[in-house]
Amino acid sequence: MEVKSFKGGVHVPHSKGLTEAKETVVCSPPASVFISMRQHIGAPAKPVVAPKDSVKKGQLIGEAGGFVSANIHSSVSGTVKKIHTMKIMGLDTTVIQIDNDFEETWHESVKPRSGIDQLSGSDIKNLIMEAGIVGMGGAGFPLHVKLSPPENKPIDTFIVNGTECEPYLTCDHRLMLEESDQIIQGLLFMMKTVSVKKAYIGIEVNKPDAIEVMKNAAAPYDSIEVVPLAAKYPQGGEKQLIYACTKREVPSGGLPADIGVVVANVATTKAVADYVVMGQPVTERVCTVTGSGITTPKNLLIKVGTPLQHLIDECDGLTADSAKLIMGGPMMGNAVASASFPSTKTTGGLLILNLADAKIGETTACIKCGRCVTACPMGLQPVYISQYSLRDRMDLAEKYHPVDCIECGSCSFICPANRPLVHSIRVAKRHVMENRRKV
Amino acid sequence: MERFKVTSSPHIRDVDSVTRLMGDVLLALLPATALAVYLYGLRALLLIVVTVLAAVATEAVCQKLRKQTITINDLSAVVTGLLLALNLPAGAPLWMGALGSIFAIFIVKQVFGGLGENFMNPALAARVFLAVSYPKLMGQYFDPATDALSSATPLALLKEGQMSEMPSMFDSFLGTVSGSIGESSAAALLIGGLYLLFRKVITWEIPVLFIGTVFVGTFLLYGFDAQVALLAILSGGVFLGGFFMATDYATSPIHFNGRIVFALGAGLLTVLIRRFGAYPEGVMFAILLMNAFTPAIEKFTAPKIFGGAK
Ligand code: SF4
Ligand code: SF4
Numbered sequence: 001m002e003v004k005s006f007k008g009g010v011h012v013p014h015s016k017g018l019t020e021a022k023e024t025v026v027c028s029p030p031a032s033v034f035i036s037m038r039q040h041i042g043a044p045a046k047p048v049v050a051p052k053d054s055v056k057k058g059q060l061i062g063e064a065g066g067f068v069s070a071n072i073h074s075s076v077s078g079t080v081k082k083i084h085t086m087k088i089m090g091l092d093t094t095v096i097q098i099d100n101d102f103e104e105t106w107h108e109s110v111k112p113r114s115g116i117d118q119l120s121g122s123d124i125k126n127l128i129m130e131a132g133i134v135g136m137g138g139a140g141f142p143l144h145v146k147l148s149p150p151e152n153k154p155i156d157t158f159i160v161n162g163t164e165c166e167p168y169l170t171c172d173h174r175l176m177l178e179e180s181d182q183i184i185q186g187l188l189f190m191m192k193t194v195s196v197k198k199a200y201i202g203i204e205v206n207k208p209d210a211i212e213v214m215k216n217a218a219a220p221y222d223s224i225e226v227v228p229l230a231a232k233y234p235q236g237g238e239k240q241l242i243y244a245c246t247k248r249e250v251p252s253g254g255l256p257a258d259i260g261v262v263v264a265n266v267a268t269t270k271a272v273a274d275y276v277v278m279g280q281p282v283t284e285r286v287c288t289v290t291g292s293g294i295t296t297p298k299n300l301l302i303k304v305g306t307p308l309q310h311l312i313d314e315c316d317g318l319t320a321d322s323a324k325l326i327m328g329g330p331m332m333g334n335a336v337a338s339a340s341f342p343s344t345k346t347t348g349g350l351l352i353l354n355l356a357d358a359k360i361g362e363t364t365a366c367i368k369c370g371r372c373v374t375a376c377p378m379g380l381q382p383v384y385i386s387q388y389s390l391r392d393r394m395d396l397a398e399k400y401h402p403v404d405c406i407e408c409g410s411c412s413f414i415c416p417a418n419r420p421l422v423h424s425i426r427v428a429k430r431h432v433m434e435n436r437r438k439v
Numbered sequence: 440m441e442r443f444k445v446t447s448s449p450h451i452r453d454v455d456s457v458t459r460l461m462g463d464v465l466l467a468l469l470p471a472t473a474l475a476v477y478l479y480g481l482r483a484l485l486l487i488v489v490t491v492l493a494a495v496a497t498e499a500v501c502q503k504l505r506k507q508t509i510t511i512n513d514l515s516a517v518v519t520g521l522l523l524a525l526n527l528p529a530g531a532p533l534w535m536g537a538l539g540s541i542f543a544i545f546i547v548k549q550v551f552g553g554l555g556e557n558f559m560n561p562a563l564a565a566r567v568f569l570a571v572s573y574p575k576l577m578g579q580y581f582d583p584a585t586d587a588l589s590s591a592t593p594l595a596l597l598k599e600g601q602m603s604e605m606p607s608m609f610d611s612f613l614g615t616v617s618g619s620i621g622e623s624s625a626a627a628l629l630i631g632g633l634y635l636l637f638r639k640v641i642t643w644e645i646p647v648l649f650i651g652t653v654f655v656g657t658f659l660l661y662g663f664d665a666q667v668a669l670l671a672i673l674s675g676g677v678f679l680g681g682f683f684m685a686t687d688y689a690t691s692p693i694h695f696n697g698r699i700v701f702a703l704g705a706g707l708l709t710v711l712i713r714r715f716g717a718y719p720e721g722v723m724f725a726i727l728l729m730n731a732f733t734p735a736i737e738k739f740t741a742p743k744i745f746g747g748a749k
Binding site for chain 1 (some may be wrong): 441442447448449450451452453455456457459460474510512538554555556569572642654688689692693694695741742743744745746747748
């Protein structure tokens with residue numbers, strides 16, 4: 001088996017054993033859901049319901065606030081309790097609270113579609129826009145935008161990201177095992193929207209069962225090729241994945257479309273099939289609740305807007321020594337102070353670490369070992385960007401190209417001195433980008 | 440409710456720490472150190488102990504005076520002290536070891552900002568400082584076989600063209616010929632070096648290319664004699680330098696391409712100094728010279744940025 005990869009990166013402990021063999025189970029419905037209007041990159045959605053309105057599952061409750069934005073649908077049937085502003089990840093976010101009537105009544109608009117074979121590429125693209133599908137791998141970029149490249153940039157290759165290179169997380173792994181046919185179906189629809197003839201599904205070799213299952217599901221289609229990839233972090237980084245599959249490099253500052261490629265995560269791909277075939281917009285997703293700080297790690301099918309606390313309870317609560325709560329995986333996820341936030345379309349993981357696992361060694365002086373340079377998948381020199389950033393010499397930091405940093409965290413992970421590399425590089429990156437915007 | 444720790448990503452780290460890396464270097468030097476004590480006895484043991492203690496004490500005092508956190512627990516000063524001791528001849532007086540350590544830690548390391556900031560390898564710089572200041576004492580090599588003073592190291596013999604007088608390959612490899620206490624046995628150093636490679640403390644570029652260049656260079660410059668070339672890498676500080684000194688993080692390039700240029704340069708300079716210079720041994724000067732070029736090498740060999748940003 002030929003195994004493809006990229007240059008640089010690090011070998012992280014996979015820690016997937018806690019949940020990878022556990023089938024996805026449906027999470028018990030929460031009493032209320034809290035649906036954020038900011039679940040994607042771009043303009044927040046605008047609420048189209050008012051308090052006391054009764055809503056059904058799959059009903060549009062937030063309308064895209066522009067082209068780069070996404071529709072949002074109710075994940076329960078019930079009554080709109082209130083619409084208020086919450087601070088989520090430092091951003092003021094409009095949240096619609098809906099009290100669940102536990103009836104799970106679907107909205108009239110949700111029904112199997114007829115005449116699927118007659119749908120044109122642009123019909124499908126419109127459906128995707130309607131469904132509010134965003135990149136469910138974490139970034140939350142509206143899918144219809146990705147599928148609308150400028151005329152002068154023809155797309156010839158589609159790539160489905162099934163790498164799941166983040167340690168601990170197994171939601172995509174489970175999805176591939178359990179919903180392989182829907183993933184292939186969704187992929188075929190998307191290929192039609194940009195009329196490409198060739199698609200790859202990239203999967204890390206630490207998931208041999210998923211490779212097997214996806215290969216079988218893809219077998220009838222010559223146009224779809226499953227690509228086994230080295231189990232190396234960040235194999236699932238968009239640029240690294242494209243490079244591994246096609247040997248093409250996304251130019252600095254550019255987009256995959258610049259080199260004729262569109263990438264979508266497996267969950268995103270499955271969401272396309274759900275809507276095109278069944279008329280179901282994004283109201284639920286698989287989320288891995290895992291780590292040393294949770295009693296019973298699980299893969300859960302959760303409703304968008306489920307309070308994190310509910311997920312914790314569903315997994316029999318925290319352990320006594322739980323210390324850190326992370327939305328997403330350990331490499332790129334965000335640590336949050338409390339479990340009062342709701343889940344979104346992009347919540348593929350909730351990682352809880354105990355005190356021992358949450359411990360990070362103290363920062364010592366840089367010994368110039370060069371490990372961060374070897375590890376950087378973007379060919380940057382993290383040690384120097386960081387050094388200048390920490391000294392507030394952004395002019396010098398800029399010369400080392402912080403804007404090319406994908407914030408994968410490989411450098412910080414590998415640094416024996418535990419330097420705050422990504423953190424300081426992020427500061428430099430923001431600074432440089434803001435300056436460029438001003439000019 | 441707000442009871443969880445919030446830090447920025449990533450939330451997991453590799454297990455390696457600076458202390459662990461330095462500890463591995465010390466472990467890797469164990470065979471050579473043990474052999475030194477075995478060959479030269481109490482004299483070597485005392486020299487090692489005094490030199491290491493002086494290095495650690497100097498580090499602590501410097502940091503104390505500058506009101507910095509004392510970081511002797513990172514073991515880097517121990518490594519410097521041990522490397523320096525292994526670079527001394529068995530006849531060196533104890534005070535010289537101590538003086539060398541003070542020079543290495545105070546002048547070469549701390550004055551330039553401490554761990555990672557120095558631009559010359561402290562132990563090497565101290566060895567050269569001692570060699571220049573006390574050439575006689577630094578030449579007091581003992582012949583481990585007879586325990587008598589001898590000045591004719593294999594390299595001196597090579598320099599004078601007395602090939603027939605040179606020790607056998609076997610003796611060179613095992614280390615029963617005269618030289619600095621730690622550099623006489625290529626075998627002991629090789630074991631340590633392989634351990635460092637195995638533990639990924641160092642990467643292959645510098646030791647392999649440095650030692651390889653010395654071999655090829657000697658072969659070309661000394662009448663295409665593979666025997667002589669082999670002896671040239673087994674004698675003197677080639678293994679000690681290649682595995683333990685040239686690989687010093689702070690003073691060698693931080694990226695792959697740079698390390699290649701660095702290793703080739705150091706190897707070439709070693710051969711040239713041995714052949715044309717005033718001293719019989721060239722490894723130490725060669726590495727120090729390349730230390731000075733490291734910033735320039737890093738600039739010219741910077742890795743290619745993915746996506747082609749210039
Ligand atoms: S990995 Fe850490 S210690 Fe090594 S060069 Fe980079 S910043 Fe310095
Ligand atoms: S500098 Fe950026 S891209 Fe490079 S390893 Fe660090 S976080 Fe990843």
